[in-house]
Amino acid sequence: MTTNADEPQPRPRRRAPAGAAVLREDVTEAIRAAVIGELVAVGYARMSIEGIARRAGVGKTAVYRRWRSKLHLVLDIVSALAVQGLPAPDTGSLEGDLRLLYEVTSRALRHPVASQVIPDLQAEAARNPDIAKALQKTLREGQDGVASKILSAAAQRGELSPAADTDLALDLISGPLYWRSVVVRSPKLPKEYLGALARATAEGLKAL
Numbered sequence: 105m106t107t108n109a110d111e112p113q114p115r116p117r118r119r120a121p122a123g124a125a126v127l128r129e130d131v132t133e134a135i136r137a138a139v140i141g142e143l144v145a146v147g148y149a150r151m152s153i154e155g156i157a158r159r160a161g162v163g164k165t166a167v168y169r170r171w172r173s174k175l176h177l178v179l180d181i182v183s184a185l186a187v188q189g190l191p192a193p194d195t196g197s198l199e200g201d202l203r204l205l206y207e208v209t210s211r212a213l214r215h216p217v218a219s220q221v222i223p224d225l226q227a228e229a230a231r232n233p234d235i236a237k238a239l240q241k242t243l244r245e246g247q248d249g250v251a252s253k254i255l256s257a258a259a260q261r262g263e264l265s266p267a268a269d270t271d272l273a274l275d276l277i278s279g280p281l282y283w284r285s286v287v288v289r290s291p292k293l294p295k296e297y298l299g300a301l302a303r304a305t306a307e308g309l310k311a312l
Contacts (some may be wrong), residue, residue: 127170134160135167139177140217148178148224154308175235179242182221192253197264198309203302206281208296213285223284251277258309268312275307 138160142151153174157164171177193204212218229236251274258264264273280301284290 105218110231111161127273131160131162131166132170135162135170138179139181143178143181143224144219148174148221151178167201175238176302176307178221178225181217182225182239182242190237192250194257196261198254198258198261199302199306201257201303203299205250205277206298206302209281210293213282219286219289223289248274249279255309262310263306264309265312268309273312276312277305280305 108298135156138156139151142155147157151174153164153167155265156177157167157176160167167177171180193201195201195204213222225235225239229239252270254277255264255268255270255273259266259268281298285292
């Protein structure tokens with residue numbers, strides 16, 4: 105039996121990737137949980153990939169398939185706690201948006217992992233420029249992405265000048281709460297603090 109060479113031939117079926125090439129989500133979550141456990145137990149400086157793998161019940165290779173180093177692993181955890189990917193608040197007013205942002209950020213910064221990990225990483229960053237650069241990028245991207253949308257929406261509503269200094273505005277939004285919660289490490293914010301901070305920040309932004 106002959107076959108016309110011009111007729112379309114069936115494509116060979118692609119082989120499914122081997123099981124080792126598939127990153128199982130349950131293993132990924134076990135590793136993330138192990139990172140948190142190791143950070144609480146020994147801190148960033150003494151934490152190791154070996155210790156993480158042992159706590160997660162996996163081999164070191166499973167960790168390295170997902171993250172290049174313990175720094176990238178920890179930054180992944182920190183970024184999740186820094187309102188990374190949070191939809192911008194849409195309350196209809198600048199003050200309302202800021203109040204909602206502060207409520208979410210305050211809860212994130214009070215999280216046991218964030219309250220311990222961020223100061224720990226800051227201490228490491230003072231000694232390691234690579235950590236300093238990576239930490240700054242992770243924290244800034246998470247906060248600034250949301251804050252920039254708040255500023256853009258306020259400008260469209262006519263609450264802010266479109267010519268306002270964006271970098272100064274972002275510092276004004278993020279700085280006070282971060283200072284109070286992470287640097288000073290105030291154990292508990294006064295009941296009306298977030299509302300007062302939102303009002304004061306909104307007025308400050310309008311003056312830019």
